[in-house]
Structures are given as structure tokens and as C-alpha cells.
Amino acid sequence: MSIDSVFVHKMWNDHELSKMVEGGVPYPMLSDAGGKVGTLYGIYDEDAGVETRGRFIIDPDGVVQGYEVLTPPVGRNVAESLRQIQAFQLVRQSKGTEATPSGWKPGKTTLKPGPDLVGKVWEVWKTSMAFD
Amino acid sequence: MPTEFKPGCARPTGGPVGEGPAKNAAPKTTIQEKPREASMIKVGKKAPDFTAPAYLKGGFVSVQLSEYLGKWVVLCFYPGDFTFV
Numbered sequence: 001m002s003i004d005s006v007f008v009h010k011m012w013n014d015h016e017l018s019k020m021v022e023g024g025v026p027y028p029m030l031s032d033a034g035g036k037v038g039t040l041y042g043i044y045d046e047d048a049g050v051e052t053r054g055r056f057i058i059d060p061d062g063v064v065q066g067y068e069v070l071t072p073p074v075g076r077n078v079a080e081s082l083r084q085i086q087a088f089q090l091v092r093q094s095k096g097t098e099a100t101p102s103g104w105k106p107g108k109t110t111l112k113p114g115p116d117l118v119g120k121v122w123e124v125w126k127t128s129m130a131f132d
Numbered sequence: 133m134p135t136e137f138k139p140g141c142a143r144p145t146g147g148p149v150g151e152g153p154a155k156n157a158a159p160k161t162t163i164q165e166k167p168r169e170a171s172m173i174k175v176g177k178k179a180p181d182f183t184a185p186a187y188l189k190g191g192f193v194s195v196q197l198s199e200y201l202g203k204w205v206v207l208c209f210y211p212g213d214f215t216f217v
Contacts (some may be wrong), residue, residue, distance in 0.1 A: 001184065004213040005143045006142075009187035012213035028186035028195045032209075035180045036147045042172040043209050051209040058179045058205040062198065073182055086213060108179035108209055 001028035003050055003106060043069050057085055059092065103130035134186065146184035150197065153166035168196075179207070 004012075011030040018024035030037075035051060038044030043054030053070040065088045068074065074127065087100040090110065098110040102122075109124065117124075137144065173179070183196045197205070 001207065001209050002212050006139065006185050006187045006192050007143075008213045013187060016214070024189065026189065028193060029188045030184040030195060031144065031146070032184055033145045034144055036145075037184060038209055040148050040180045040182060041207075041209070048211075050211040052211065054207075054209040056173065056179065056205075057209040058197075058200075058207060060202045060204060062178050062181075062201050064173055064175050066180045067173060072211040072215065073217065081206060086185070089204070127165045131146060 001032050003032055003035055003049070005033065006031045054083060057081070057088060059088065101125050101129070103132070126132070134188060134195045136191050136193050139185075144192070144194075145186035146182060146194070149181040149183055149198070158189050171214070179205075 001003050002009075002109060006029070012053075013029060013068065015025045025112050032038055032051065033042035035046075035049070036063055038051040038054070041054060041056065043052045044050075050072070053074070053076060055066060055069075055073065055076055057065045059065050066084055068076070070083075071082060072075045083105060087104050090100060090106075097112060099113050101109075104110065106109075108129070111125065156217070179197060181196065181198045186193050186195045189193075201204060
């Protein structure tokens, strides 16, 4: 979503993005003239008249599970967004019985918070796991 | 899901859905110290619903966030088309 019109979105998709992604952008390219929605989400920069790079993960109940906001010159890390979605999906599937520690990726150990784990995380989770 | 629309010459727009910030019903003399600016979204809270026109695979459609209930949604904002990163 940006402040550009749907007409400009079409030009950008047809003339540039479709050269990066075969078939063009497969999801809706949303238009937010005046930044009304961006203001609602707290990422509209009134001084510059544009939206900053805000990314929101919204679960199937419509609840915001996470967000990240960057200033314009730095691009996002899509892989990190996907990792977060996978983590939120796992937690949701476990109905909150599991949690994903720092550095978690699909396939890695999760934690099962409860009385027995209090003060024992050091036994099952090592700091190196945040980086591998 | 997204419904197609025929664009006219006016720029299609969308906006928030549902009751927005209450329009100043109180008389002007009332002191209202509430900041006008919307506060930042909070995690664990509902994402505000909105409608927005969109370009989707060759057509123009109208999208409402709440149509996606039941699915995971990634909502991305960016400064503008043809910006570089």
C-alpha cells in the first residue's frame, strides 16, 4: 500500500515489477490517497507526504501479531517476515502451549513454558542457538 | 473477496471502516487536550479495518481488510511506486 493511485500501481507493475516477478505482483497493490489508512496504522509521514516502510502481520482473527517500521532508504527482509509468520502459526497451532525462542526457525526446538521450565531455559536453550 | 470496479477519471480512494475518531460533537468551548494524531498500532490488538482500491492482476478491485478474516495477512506500506528499495 502506498499513496500512489491504482493507475500508477499498474504502470509500475507492468513496466518494472513484472520484469522481476514472472506474471507480475500476485496480490492487491493497494492505494491510499492522502495516507488515511497509513495514518490509522501510525506509519504515515505527514511532513514527507508518504508512508514509511511499515509491515504488519495480521492473524486469521484480524489481530496484529507483529509489525516493523523502517525509514524509506532501507529495505525489508522478506525471509525474516516469513520466519515470524511461521513462528506465529506454530504458536497458534499449539494453542499457546509452545513458544519459539530467540533464533527459532522451522525445525528447531520450541519451548513449553510452564512451572517446570522456570529457571531451566539455560538447560534446553543455548545462546549459540540465537545465531545458527 | 476483492470486487472489481470501473475506474472513472477521479482518483479512486478508500479509507477507514467503522466509526472513526468521533467528529467533534462537543461545543467548541470544551477543552479537548486529546492529541489529534492516532497512536501507534498495538500488537495483540485488532488491526483497524479499511477499504482501499487496488490494482490486481490486470484489473482494478476494491479490497476490505476484514474480507481476509480466516487468513494470515501481511500488510506492507512503502513510500511510493518506483522508489528504489
